[in-house]
Amino acid sequence: MSNYIMTTQSLTNLIISRYSKININELEKNDLQNLKVVNTLYSQVKFTTWASHISGESLHTPASINNEKLGILVIVKSAVTHFSHRSTIRNTWGNKSYLSQPNNILRSPTRLFFLLGLPPLSKPLTSLENELLLQEEQTWGDMIFADFEDTYFNNTYKSMSALRWATEGKVDFEYLLLLDDDMFINMKNLVSVIQEEETKVNTIKENSFVKQSSNESKILFMGKCFLGAKPMRNIWGEGM
Numbered sequence: 479m480s481n482y483i484m485t486t487q488s489l490t491n492l493i494i495s496r497y498s499k500i501n502i503n504e505l506e507k508n509d510l511q512n513l514k515v516v517n518t519l520y521s522q523v524k525f526t527t528w529a530s531h532i533s534g535e536s537l538h539t540p541a542s543i544n545n546e547k548l549g550i551l552v553i554v555k556s557a558v559t560h561f562s563h564r565s566t567i568r569n570t571w572g573n574k575s576y577l578s579q580p581n582n583i584l585r586s587p588t589r590l591f592f593l594l595g596l597p598p599l600s601k602p603l604t605s606l607e608n609e610l611l612l613q614e615e616q617t618w619g620d621m622i623f624a625d626f627e628d629t630y631f632n633n634t635y636k637s638m639s640a641l642r643w644a645t646e647g648k649v650d651f652e653y654l655l656l657l658d659d660d661m662f663i664n665m666k667n668l669v670s671v672i673q674e675e676e677t678k679v680n681t682i683k684e685n686s687f688v689k690q691s692s693n694e695s696k697i698l699f700m701g702k703c704f705l706g707a708k709p710m711r712n713i714w715g716e717g718m
Contacts, residue, residue, distance in 0.1 A: 523638075524624070524625045525623065525625075525643060526624075526625055547650050549580070552572065552657075553593050553640045554567060555592075555633075557595075557628055557659075559603070561614070567659065571665055572663075586652065590620060592621050592659070593639060593643065594621060626639070637656070640656055655668070
């Protein structure tokens with residue numbers, strides 16, 4: 479999974495259709511809102527803090543949002559040793575003070591979080607790296623750890639864990655942006671694209687003879703489309 483941006487409703491539809499084998503088009507809106515999808519593979523992943531992990535204590539609640547209405551929730555998939563990647567993002571396009579300012583399009587602030595797995599048992603962190611992670615977590619409060627081994631072949635776990643945290647963490651947001659820590663995002667351009675898409679949707683509704691509910695959820699899913707792609711059957715492939 480590469481970088482994607484989607485609305486809350488699109489995210490709900492994606493998880494339901496992919497992992498519950500339910501045709502969402504056949505569900506009433508009330509059923510869709512009350513439906514809780516549990517996938518035995520990804521639902522077993524727990525979220526924690528680095529402090530809890532290295533101390534062996536019970537899982538603590540990781541970084542969260544205190545009932546804040548967000549325009550865009552950004553989740554960046556990162557690795558524990560990518561200190562410089564996270565630092566670069568925090569000091570450039572993901573600067574906290576910059577993102578926290580509501581813009582005139584989304585009318586709500588943006589928040590950014592990093593989602594990380596745990597280092598593989600074959601590659602334990604040094605004492606210095608452990609200490610740096612502790613300091614980083616305490617300083618920024620924007621890191622979410624999921625209790626699976628963070629390897630190339632577990633990238634699917636990381637992507638699905640990010641989607642799970644976004645939907646199960648009681649986060650109120652209009653759009654979700656999911657990407658890797660080696661990507662640079664021009665937030666102004668991104669917001670402009672969202673505005674263009676919203677304008678298109680509103681124009682279609684205004685010119686449509688079909689009556690639309692005033693509080694109908696927006697549905698938007700944007701990302702790289704691989705035309706003509708076929709599923710990989712290699713059991714050693716990424717995310718298998």
